[in-house]
Amino acid sequence: MPATTLHWIDYVVMLLYFGFVLGIGVALKRTVRTSTDFFLSGRAMPAWVSGLAFLSANLGAQEVIGMGASGAKYGIATSHFYWVGAIPAMVFVALFMMPFYYGSRARSVPEYLKLRFDEKTRAVNAISFATMTIFSSGISLYAMGKLLNLLLGWSFDASILVAAGIVLAYIFLGGLTSAIYNEVLQFFLIVLGFAPLVWLGLRDVGGWAGLVARLAPVSTANGFAPDAYTRSWAFMGAASHNPVGVEWFGLVMGLGFVLSFGYWCTDFLVVQRAMAANSMSAARRTPLIAAIPKMLFPFLVILPGMLALGQGIVPPKLGLGGLPLHDLHGHLVLDYDLATPMLLVHFFPAGLLGLGLTALLASFMSGMAGNVTAFNTVWTYDIYQSYVRPGAPDGHYLAMGRFATVFGVALSILAAYVAASFNNIMDFLQLVFAFVNAPLFATFALGMFWKRATGHGAFVGLVAGTLAAAVHHGLTLPAGAVVGVKGGYLGVVAAFPSELAQTFWTAIVAWTTCFVVTIVVSVVTAPRPTEELRGLVYGITERPEDDSTRWYQRPAVLAVVVLALTLTLNVIFF
C-alpha cells in the first residue's frame, strides 16, 4: 500500500492541536497543590465536563479503529455494543452504583472493594487493573505507530515517542484535570473530525438506502440474507443467520449484561471521571450525560467501516512475504482495521485530511491518557500507599503520582515494543485480562446489593470466576481458528461460529461461576457487622438526596430519556 503524502496545511493542523494540548497542561499546573487535585481533580468538575471525559477516556484507538473494523466485518449489528451494551450499563452505574462509589468517598474502585470487602480483594483488583492499564496503553501506542507507519510512512519509533511524550507532559503538569480537559477537547475533535467523513461517505453512496443496496451483494456472497449487514436485530434468531455469529440470548446476556456492565460499572478508568464530579448529583449525571452522545456514536465510528466495505476499499490482509491472505474457503481475508483510515484517505483532501488524522491521533492519546491517569492513581493509593509506604505526608503521594506518570508512560512504551515483537503474547495478555474482568461485575453487584456477601466470598468467587473463564475458553474454539491463543488448549469440546460468540459465552460462564461461588462461600463465612457497611451497601445506606434544581438535571428523568431514545434507535434499525 503506497503511503499517503501530507501537505503543509495538514502538518499545521496537527501542530496546532499539539500546541493546545500542551498549553492546557501548562495552564493547569498551578492548580495542582494536593494529591486530591492531581488524582481526583479536586472533586470539582461540573457534570458536563466529567460526562464528556467519561465518554472520551473510553474513546481510544480500540473504539475508533476497532468499531470501524467491526462495522466492516459485522455491519450495523456492531451497534449492539452501544444500544444493548454500553447505554443500559451507563444508566445502571449512574442510578444504582454511583451513590456508593461517590458517597463512600473511596478514591478508587479498588479502594471501594477494600472498604466493602477486605484487603486481599482490593489487592487482586488493584494489581490486575494496574497491569491491564499499562498493557492497554501500550497496545494503543503500538496500534498508532503501526497505522501511521503504514498510512503515512512515518517512523514507528518517532510516532510512539512523540505521542507518549505529549501525553506524559500534560498529565505530569496538570494531573487528572489536565487529562479531563484534554479529553473534552479530544471529544469535540473526534466528533468534528469524523462527522464530515460520514457525511461525504453517505452522500457518495446515495444515503442509507444506497449503502443498504451496496452491502446486499457482500452479504449474499457471505451466505447471509441481503440486509443482514444493515439490520441489527432481524437475524439474531439463530447464530448462523447473522455475520456476528451469535444468537439473541448470548448477545443480551454476554455482551449486554456481563461484559458491558462489567466494563462500564467497575472499570476505574471511566469511573474515575465520575468521581471527579463536584457533587453527588453531578457524579450520577456524569454517565447519563455521556450516554447521549454515546448512543449516536455508531453513526460516527461504525458507519465509516460499513461505507469502506460498500466502497470496496478495505485492503486485503497481507501475510508473510507481503502476499494477500486467503481463508480456508479461498476467500480473500480483508484487513478490517484499515477500513476507517482508508475511507479517510479516500475522501479527505489536504486540510481536512490533517483534521481527520488529528482526530485519529486525539483518540489514541485520549485512550492512553485515560489509562495512565487510572494507573497513577491505583498505583499510588492502592499499591504504594497501602503496601509500600503508608502514612507519608500528602506532598509525598503527589510527587509519587507524578513519578508514577513517568514510569507508567515508560512502561507503556515498553509494552508497545513487546506488542510489536510478540503479537501473540499481547493477545494472550488481553485474554487473561478478559478472564479477570468478566466475573468482576458479579462481585460488585453482590457487594453493593447484598449485605451478607463477605470478603472471603468475594475473593474466592473472583478466583473461581477467572478459572472458569479460562477453562471454558480452553475447551472451545471459534470456527476457522487454530488451537492456541484463540482457545481449545484443554481439548476442543465445543465450537462457536465466531470469536465474539465464544467471548460472550466465556463471559457468561465466568460471571455465573463468580456469582454462585461468592454466594455459597459468603453463606458459610462470618458476615461483617451491618453498622460497618453503612454507606457501602444498598438498603442500609440513605438514598442520595437529589440537589438538582431543574427537572431535566435529575438523574431519574435523564435515565428515562436515555433509555427511551436507545429503544427508539433499536426499533429504527431493527
Added chain:
Amino acid sequence: MRLDVRLPIGALFSVLGVLLAAYGAATRGRPGTAPTGVPIDLVWGLVLLAFGALMLALARRGMRGREGGGY
C-alpha cells in the same frame, strides 16, 4: 480560579476553522478538493469556526456569571 475548558476549545476550533476555510477558498476548483461536489475544506472550516465562536461565547457568558471563575 481555574481555566474555563471552553476557552481553549473555542480558541482551537476558531483558529482551525479560519485556517481550513481560507485554505479551502484558496484551493477551490483544484482537482480533488471537492469530493462528491462539496468544497469540503471551505464548508467544514466555516462549521469549525461557528463551533469555536459558540464555545468562546459560552465561556465569556460563564465568566461574567461567575465573576471570572468557573468552567
